[in-house]
Amino acid sequence: MSDTLLTIDGLSAGTEDKPILHNVSLSVSSGETHVLMGPNGAGKSTLGHVIMGDPAYQVSGGSIYFDGQDITELAPDKRSLAGIFLSYQAPVEVPGVPLYSFLRTICQMRPELKTTARKFRQRVNEICEQLSLPDSFLTRELNVGFSGGEKKKIEMLQLLLLRPKLAILDETDSGLDVDALSIVSRGIEAYRKDCDGALIVITHNTRILERLDVDRAHVMVHGHLVADGPASLIDEIDAEGFGRFEAAIEGGAQ
Amino acid sequence: MSETTERKRSEVADVDRSLYDFVMSEEGYERYADGLTPDIVRAISEKKDEPAWMLEMRLKALDVFHEMRMADNWGPDTSGLDMDHISTYVSPKTKQARDWDDVPEDIKTTFERLGIPEAERESLAGVGAQYDSEIVYHNMREEVAEQGVIYTTIEDALHDPQWEPVVHQYFGKLIPMRDHKFAALHYAVWSGGSFVYVPEGVTLSYPLQSYFRLNASGAGQFEHTLIIVEPGADLHFIEGCSAPKYYEANLHAGAVELYVKDHARLRYSTIENWSKNMYNLNTKRATVGADSRMEWVSGSFGSHVSYLYPTTILQGARSTCEFTGITFAGATQDLDTGCKVILNGADTTASVDTKSISKDGGVNTFRSSVVIGAKAERARATVSCSSLMLDDISRSDTIPAMDVRCGSASVGHEATIGRISDDTILYLMSRGCSEAEARTMVVNGFANPVSKELPLEYAVISRRRRFRTSTCRPRRPGTTCASTRFPSRSRRPSPKARSSRACRASSTRSRPASAPKPPHGSWPRRVTPATSRSRPA
Numbered sequence: 095m096s097d098t099l100l101t102i103d104g105l106s107a108g109t110e111d112k113p114i115l116h117n118v119s120l121s122v123s124s125g126e127t128h129v130l131m132g133p134n135g136a137g138k139s140t141l142g143h144v145i146m147g148d149p150a151y152q153v154s155g156g157s158i159y160f161d162g163q164d165i166t167e168l169a170p171d172k173r174s175l176a177g178i179f180l181s182y183q184a185p186v187e188v189p190g191v192p193l194y195s196f197l198r199t200i201c202q203m204r205p206e207l208k209t210t211a212r213k214f215r216q217r218v219n220e221i222c223e224q225l226s227l228p229d230s231f232l233t234r235e236l237n238v239g240f241s242g243g244e245k246k247k248i249e250m251l252q253l254l255l256l257r258p259k260l261a262i263l264d265e266t267d268s269g270l271d272v273d274a275l276s277i278v279s280r281g282i283e284a285y286r287k288d289c290d291g292a293l294i295v296i297t298h299n300t301r302i303l304e305r306l307d308v309d310r311a312h313v314m315v316h317g318h319l320v321a322d323g324p325a326s327l328i329d330e331i332d333a334e335g336f337g338r339f340e341a342a343i344e345g346g347a348q
Numbered sequence: 349m350s351e352t353t354e355r356k357r358s359e360v361a362d363v364d365r366s367l368y369d370f371v372m373s374e375e376g377y378e379r380y381a382d383g384l385t386p387d388i389v390r391a392i393s394e395k396k397d398e399p400a401w402m403l404e405m406r407l408k409a410l411d412v413f414h415e416m417r418m419a420d421n422w423g424p425d426t427s428g429l430d431m432d433h434i435s436t437y438v439s440p441k442t443k444q445a446r447d448w449d450d451v452p453e454d455i456k457t458t459f460e461r462l463g464i465p466e467a468e469r470e471s472l473a474g475v476g477a478q479y480d481s482e483i484v485y486h487n488m489r490e491e492v493a494e495q496g497v498i499y500t501t502i503e504d505a506l507h508d509p510q511w512e513p514v515v516h517q518y519f520g521k522l523i524p525m526r527d528h529k530f531a532a533l534h535y536a537v538w539s540g541g542s543f544v545y546v547p548e549g550v551t552l553s554y555p556l557q558s559y560f561r562l563n564a565s566g567a568g569q570f571e572h573t574l575i576i577v578e579p580g581a582d583l584h585f586i587e588g589c590s591a592p593k594y595y596e597a598n599l600h601a602g603a604v605e606l607y608v609k610d611h612a613r614l615r616y617s618t619i620e621n622w623s624k625n626m627y628n629l630n631t632k633r634a635t636v637g638a639d640s641r642m643e644w645v646s647g648s649f650g651s652h653v654s655y656l657y658p659t660t661i662l663q664g665a666r667s668t669c670e671f672t673g674i675t676f677a678g679a680t681q682d683l684d685t686g687c688k689v690i691l692n693g694a695d696t697t698a699s700v701d702t703k704s705i706s707k708d709g710g711v712n713t714f715r716s717s718v719v720i721g722a723k724a725e726r727a728r729a730t731v732s733c734s735s736l737m738l739d740d741i742s743r744s745d746t747i748p749a750m751d752v753r754c755g756s757a758s759v760g761h762e763a764t765i766g767r768i769s770d771d772t773i774l775y776l777m778s779r780g781c782s783e784a785e786a787r788t789m790v791v792n793g794f795a796n797p798v799s800k801e802l803p804l805e806y807a808v809i810s811r812r813r814r815f816r817t818s819t820c821r822p823r824r825p826g827t828t829c830a831s832t833r834f835p836s837r838s839r840r841p842s843p844k845a846r847s848s849r850a851c852r853a854s855s856t857r858s859r860p861a862s863a864p865k866p867p868h869g870s871w872p873r874r875v876t877p878a879t880s881r882s883r884p885a
Contacts, residue, residue, distance in 0.1 A: 146774075146778050147777075149770070150774075169777065169782075169783070171777040171778070171786075173778070174778050174780040186769070186772045186775045188772055188776070189794060190792065190797060191790075191793040199781070200779045200780050256780075
């Protein structure tokens, strides 16, 4: 059995009237950490959403394989159950749905996570402690009235509960203060350690990467993956910006 | 979308009607001729052996009915309602019983299927059950009667020399017969309903419930509910209604007059499950004394057309009105609901919180009217209404009106109209919920803050719950949101919950409700503001 968890092959996708991703190929092995960087509007979040199966985007070419299965046409819930998790940049508020019962629902629907109410409670409490989330959050409505940082912590809480094989973190670090960032980083670390999960981190900020061993960095510009390399690529971008890559793709387009 | 998913999706928030759609034979019933004549009115009055003043009132109301025009430019279409084809009086051949065993078998079966006797045994202080035009069962627990509480039919109260003057004093005073055409109709042919009198200082720890069942096809139900809550008294009254489905139009034009004296409290809960051939043109009104509290809880799930705007007149200083309502409109339903609050006393407060859900082409219109009188110093009113449309063919309008005549008063209005956002569905699906589960979750979450107030545990639901557990049917939203426990009267949303709802409203794509943009074309007859209607006396 291959070690490769996610294989994206020649993927092109976009909205009804606008192509966004062009011929993207990427593969992630179990337990690896990949970083996806690129200027604003390059299509990084779109790639995350397409991997999750967001119906707002249509795949016009290529394929996505996950865990040996072609998931290109699969609905998001099936992808989630297969082990893909997307942490949203701006998690939506769902009024009237209590956070705790939501967590219980999404865990109980997975045979591998089904457990007793007491054990579940214990697990949730552990994670809440890890993430410095007060108990009172659990009785509140899902994401309703939470600050940006709190919403990101709730995403981490779900990540640690669901133990996916692959987590895509879409700018999970954006808008976080120093303390929140370090808590979220600890959460990601815990996910890597406890679940041996693979990661695709979409970010503008290298700070969140400090605690992570990055296996591979990718650069996306105008919907193309234009470069990939070892972790050192991140430092290079940090120092020099995306100018070089942008120039290359613009040159190539002419 | 696969076919199975479509089917599942259509189940979202659907009200299970199988419970109400059964018909009993009308054989041997006394049924008066269709249409409306002085002879029919006299016959009803004579059958009830009424005092002369009541017959006089009926005949006068009949004149008013013929004289008044149908309100046009107002609300849903009622052209399918033809009074010449409605029988105003249908009576089962039975006397009113105090024991279910004395109720004729088919009628008893009806109420058993609706769960009434069971709810009575478990959690009610008294029950009245009306079948077509007459109350067939009325009973109250001994201990409640010993406290001096009266819970009977208006007819019986009229035959009692002690209560006849009381009925005379209050009947038809809060809702005048000239209020609107169907109020006049009501007073001409009213039959059945309940008379409740709670003496000073008496608190009922269990609710009273009246259940109205319209079994006959092409008939009308015109019950009159008159409740007097004396100073310092406290009552929870529940009304439930249902009917089987027919292809002919049925009419419900009841009247509810509620008198809440000083330092008193009344909670009036309604679960309305009329069938989809029903024109529900009901009028409800309460007048509230000083330091008193009026609570309305209203669940409107049935009927073809509803016009329903319970009105509260906060007459006494520091009195409070709280209105909590949920309306569900499915295919072929056009439900025009809302409420009206008139704040006359100083330091009075009103809060209105409603939700509506429309699907399969259902139409919901929410109207609110808040009138703050010139002497209502420091009065405060807040109105919050949210609507959810589950598809592109359904419709939801919000028409609030506020008339403030006092400088120190404050009013607030907040409205949201929306659909289930794709982002929300994606979010829930990406955590493993199927699309149907995600939609159900959103709809339940939307309705929950209001629907948990509904007294479903006393009404038909107790029956249904038992049925469900035995067959493991999936939970249906919109019908089963209540908990099994006895609702404490203080189960109000916490201030926290309120503020979180406010946050939610601002984050939803909302638009000012004063000018709701119709999703499909425009219906000019709906732009009439709620204030243009004649005000209650």
